[in-house]
Amino acid sequence: MVRPLPGEEDARGQVPGGTVTFLFTDIEGSTKLLERLRAKYAELLAEHSEILRSAFVQWNGHEVDTQGDAFFVSFSRASDAIACAMATQRALASHDWPDGVAVRVRMALHTGEPMISDAKYVGMDVHVAARIASAGHGGQVLLSQSTQSLVRDDLPPGATLRDLGPHELKDIRLPQQIFQLDMAGLPTDFPALRTLASAPHIPPHNLPARATALVGREQELETIRELMLEPETRLVTLTGTGGAGKTRLALEAAAALLAGFRDGVFVVDLSSVADPGLIASAIAQVLGLRETGADPALESVKRFLKSRQVLLVLDNFEHVLPGAAHVVDLIASCPRLKVLATSREPLHLQPERDVPVHPLAVPDLRRPQAAAALGEWPSLALFVQRARIAQPDFMLNEQNARSVAEICVRLDGLPLAIELVAARMKVLTPAAILARLDPQLTFVRSGENDFPRRHRTLEATIDWSYKLLSSDEQTLFRGLAAFAGGWTLEAAEAVSDVNELNVLDGIDALLDKSLLWRDTQPEAEPRFGMLETVRAFARHQLEAEGELETTCRRHAAHFLTVAERLDSELLGPRQTASLDVLERELDNVRAALEWSEDADRVTGLRLASALWLFWFLRGRLSEGRGRLEGFLATAEASRNARAKALFAAGFLAQSQGDYDAALAMHQESAAIYRELGDRAGIGLALFGLGRVAYEQGKPGAARELLDESLTIAREIKDETAIGLRVTSLANAALDASDLARARALFDEGLSRWRRLGGRQGVAYALSGLGDVLRAEGDVAAARPLYEEALAIQRGLGDRANIPITLRRLGFVTLEQGDIPAASAYLEEALILSEGLASRSGLATSLEAVAALAAKTRPSEAIRLAGAAAALRDARGAAAPASWRTEIAQRLAPALRAVSRGARLAGWAEGRSMTTENAVACATTTARAIASEAASRTDVTPLTPREREIVALVAQGLTSRQIAEELVVTERTVDTHLEHVRGKLGVRSRAQITAWAAASGILAQR
Known part of the structure; x- marks a missing residue:
């Protein structure tokens, strides 16, 4: 523990x-x-x-x-x-x-x-x-x-x-x-x-003293140890790109294995050996053997090692690969000899066991982490270790951790690169270092004189490997630099321009030489990639050969084809798989979009438009909208392409609560589609306009627009469009308290989405039916529907809708008296809403926490409600009518608990809060409420909500009065009272009142 x-x-x-x-x-x-x-x-x-x-x-x-x-x-x-x-x-x-x-x-x-x-x-x-x-x-x-x-x-x-x-x-x-x-x-x-x-006997060795601890290589060390302990293992090769830390890992492993080789561990550096025939001479020199013309070096070495238990570390073997046969000869002649080699590619010998050496792990910068958490990543731990050599008092803290993390990500976790850069901490801060790292990393230069010449820059190590490639391999290597974040074999074949070389064979050759990495997931297509430092070098070569423009054009065309193909699948049975493909290719998509900004804006507009649902479902609202608006302002695209892009940008703007911008874009989109006579397009634009009207609290206009949009969808028999518009229209009906129509529409939507295999639509309909049940007072039945919807949304990574469902679950559990669960749901919704950069969503989450706090922390509730109102006013983001009514009812206890002056002061204080302060206040409030609720000791078999109702019954309130006090339906109160009677074994209100007095609940109240 x-x-x-x-x-x-x-x-x-x-x-x-x-x-x-x-x-x-x-x-x-x-x-x-x-x-x-x-x-x-x-x-x-x-x-x-x-x-x-x-x-x-x-x-x-x-x-x-x-x-x-x-x-x-x-x-x-x-x-x-x-x-x-x-x-x-x-x-x-x-x-x-x-x-x-x-x-x-x-x-x-x-x-x-x-x-x-x-x-x-x-x-x-x-x-x-x-x-x-x-x-x-x-x-x-x-x-x-x-x-x-x-x-x-x-x-x-x-x-x-x-x-x-x-x-x-x-x-x-x-x-x-x-x-x-x-x-x-x-x-x-x-x-x-x-x-x-x-243990007086320490075997002889020439291992260097360890100046610093090895960082982040525990698993590799254990793998090497286990392999070396196997009697049949004679040769282990550590393979990886230059700068990956193969030598350091080999030395650490050799030191750990020292006691197991009674006659010694000896390191032989082959980096300066130009002739493969001189391998034996280098080994002999390390072993202290004299060479004579009559006794070749190889024979001297074999004779010396024949009966000895020795580990030879042959470092930088890629320099002498043609001499690999000498290693086989040694192993065959010396039964107690084992060899640990390092090389940028395998030796391809029969007894060889290959251990890939990858760069150190780096954090995902898309996920915020505190300095302490970032410091646990091996790449950052190495940076800190090396930085302290240059600047002994350097500490990772909240001010510099992000810059250090970005440096490590830019350097792809390569230990050599990190060490070279961290050495600059003597005169530069992490932020200054980061600012000086250009795409080719030309800032990385060694000032140390103990590095071999070829290691003085990463560029030199990569250039050395590049010059060993055949002409076709070099062409393929350059072309692959167009990719960002990896690629599939299909993508490589679509983008590469090689004549005589089969792309698969070429990739295999580049993998062998550690210029590429390969990632294979079970049941998934293999994915390949380059370290960023290697890619920067390859891209420089691509540009130098005059191939950059044509290669990037093929790259952008390929990913446009992929995106447009998957656009139609994002609401169907392949939704999850299609979203995952786009997520994996996001770096490539971004690279294509960035190239398009300067070279082909029409392609960029089409690509960004095809991704509108991806941007929405994966919560990338700002990025998607920014890309679309940028291309819309400059691209001379066809009218149809412009209309679709306007809808996509408007949809994302509406999702962010920027209703004025969304309205303008949807109106222009509708005008273009009407001009073109495109019925499907008109229905799409009307759908967007109806969603804006709904979010602006205009239920009549929303129903009219959505009804017309649904009519068009039914007319053209677009089943996916029907599903989308049915569930949106159901929400408008619910907002107007037309529960019967809302239920019918949600039922239809659920049936359609299940038939179409659209899991996101299923989740949306389930949540809607939960809303209907909650409006009818049946919170117990609503909760499992919300939970099922949330499970689907989490599986899809549907960041846009997860906070909405979390808020619904928060209110359901609040009504059930489960305060800790309600607090947890609402806090998570708040944090996710903030990350989406959606003002309306964030305002809604702040209001939800205010409702949670209304009875126990009225001052905080009023401040949070004021902060939410300021957010809504900033974008004209009025809440739907049903939500406004519910929040007003839930805030009523807070408003009654404080004086009018305190209410006005608290409201004004909330409105003046920054967004960051409002979120911090709401988070602290939710956690405090959860902690207080969890610490209270249950004195009865009743839930907190049931005890609350019992206390009100004992005070003489009717079910209707209790419902008004607790902001629930009368049916909910009666359901709770049925549970109370069953638990307590009583039948009448008088018996409940007597039990309340005896148990002390009235005193607690």
């Missing part, structure tokens, strides 16, 4: 990530203490825990777990951990314990970069720390080498370190160098450590 210290809990409930130092503690001889002290042991344990926890708080520790007398704590800084250990040992030694006993606590410190899963640390670092702790004695503080290396130069006063040598620990493969912290005034002589054995 991960449990933070009081007042220190992370908002996400998460443990600190990145590089952390673990402290493990437990009491030596606790069983004997228990036998001696008996009942007093609990007192001792409490005092012990108080001492430790006080120190944890003082030194910024995060209590991860505690069991009995043992603690597991993590620290973001090793210096804090060692200071905490010293302070704790001194406090324990000076404390006056019961019956004069001595309490001796053993402690261990270990620093690593553990993985985090379900708010818990996992991985080898946890086990190492625990094993070191179990090796110690009471009063002793032990450190691993990783912790020692961080604190040795800056120990607290009175502290020194003693090297206890390497030790073998249970279940830990590598010997661990262990150190003891000697503290002035405290015992320093302890028995030998409780380890399996000392």
Whole structure:
């Protein structure tokens, strides 16, 4: 159980990530203490825990777990951990314990970069720390080498370190160098450590000292370890593009495997070897073997290694690929030899096991994350680590985290690129670095003299790989730079212009050379791509060859074809699959649109128009509208194309609550369609106009426009259009309180959408039927319909409609008395509405939270209602009549609870709030209400709503009066009373009143 210290809990409930130092503690001889002290042991344990926890708080520790007398704590800084250990040992030694006993606590410190899963640390670092702790004695503080290396130069006063040598620990493969912290005034002589054995023998090696911890490679290290432990594995090759971190990973893996190779681990750098025939000479040099003319180097190496258990690390093997046969010869001749190679492509040898080395993971910038969460991404953790070398006091915070994240994304998580850029932190801020990163990343230059020449820029490494390609492979490689975010084989074949080369074969060759990546999902078509840095180089080559314009034109034409084909499928049975295709290709769509802005605006207009439902359903309202309006202002398109684009832009504007703009665009669209005599187009434009009228609170005009639009759809037998317009007309009927017609239309819509396979339409109709049931007072029946609709919408990623359904569920659960659930639904709706940049949706969510707060927090309710009104006034976004009526009823208790002066002041304060402040206020209010409701203890078998109704019955109110007080229907009140009678076993109102008095409900009320 991960449990933070009081007042220190992370908002996400998460443990600190990145590089952390673990402290493990437990009491030596606790069983004997228990036998001696008996009942007093609990007192001792409490005092012990108080001492430790006080120190944890003082030194910024995060209590991860505690069991009995043992603690597991993590620290973001090793210096804090060692200071905490010293302070704790001194406090324990000076404390006056019961019956004069001595309490001796053993402690261990270990620093690593553990993985985090379900708010818990996992991985080898946890086990190492625990094993070191179990090796110690009471009063002793032990450190691993990783912790020692961080604190040795800056120990607290009175502290020194003693090297206890390497030790073998249970279940830990590598010997661990262990150190003891000697503290002035405290015992320093302890028995030998409780380890399996000392490990005086460390195999010979030429591994470099580790200057920094390896970041984000736990899974790859484990894969390499497992492969190397398999007896049949003789050759493992780490493959990946230049700068992916293959060398660093190989060195880390070799160090971890050191104890398993008694005769040594040796690294051979082949980067400077130009002749494949010199591989053996390079190996011999590392092994210290002398070459003679009579004894070729290869034979000397084979003879030396024949009976030895050795791991050879052959780094940068891509330089000498034609000499790969030498490796086979060595492996065949030396039965105890294993080879770990790094290369940009596999060696293609029979015994080879390939381990791809991908860039470090980067965050999705479309999803807002706090600095602490961003810091857990491996790419950002590496940036921070390297930045601190240049600027030791650098910290990731809310001001710079976004810039660092964008840098890492721009660099595609490539470790080499990140390290080179982070080195500039000595003179530049993250924001300044980001501003200087141009599309070709020409800013990335190494100032370090310890990098080989070819690594001084990423461009040099990619250029080197590019020059090894055949002419046709180079042509294909350049052409693929037109894609953004990856591509399918079909897309590559449509866009590429290669003569003699089969595109599939060419992609296979580029994959082999680590210039592309491949992503295969189960049951999905493989997807290929380039790292962004590689793509920038390829695009530069494409431009230099004069091929950029024609390639981008083919690219845009292909994705226009895809979008127009899928446009007709976005409301049918293939809706989910079609949306997913467009989501996967969104980067390509954007690239095509951006190219079209300068080169072919008609294509851009058609492409943006074909995506109108995608923009809406996936909540990309601002992006879609901005693209459309930009092309509408400049493209000289056909009248039909312009009319469709106007409808699409108007539809998105209306969804954002910009009704004036939406009205103008739909009117122009309708005029063009009438001029063309396009009946389907006229119906489409009228549908848009009807939706605007409905949202503006003009039910009569909305019904008239939607009726005419539906008539046209039935006339031309467009089943999809009929489904859309039937459900929209049903909403207009509901707004006019014509429940019978609303039910009939929603039923028709549901039947049609189920028949058409349109899941979004099914969800819309289900929600509408839920509204009808709620209006009739049957909230219990409405709730499952809303829940089914929400499940469909979440599955579709329907960001536009999810907040609407969440608000409906919020009110249903509020009426059922489930305040925590209502708060959660309404808070989520609020957050999603803000992300959609929809003023009307956000205003509606603010009003919903105001309604939630009306009875318990009237001042906040009035302020939130004022903020919502200001949002609506800014865009002329009047709410539908039914919503205005409901909100007025729900806010009535708040208005009655405060004076007229307070109401006016609160309303004015709300209207003056910024949008950000209003959202923050609403979020805080919803959470507070949920917390208060959850903390109340139920004193009856009744729900909160049922207790509320019982209290009102006891006060003598009729069902109608209770309905007015609680803003529900009379039928809802009677349904609750039926449940109350059943639960309490009573029949009359008099019995309910007597029960209320006896149970104390009246006093609570």
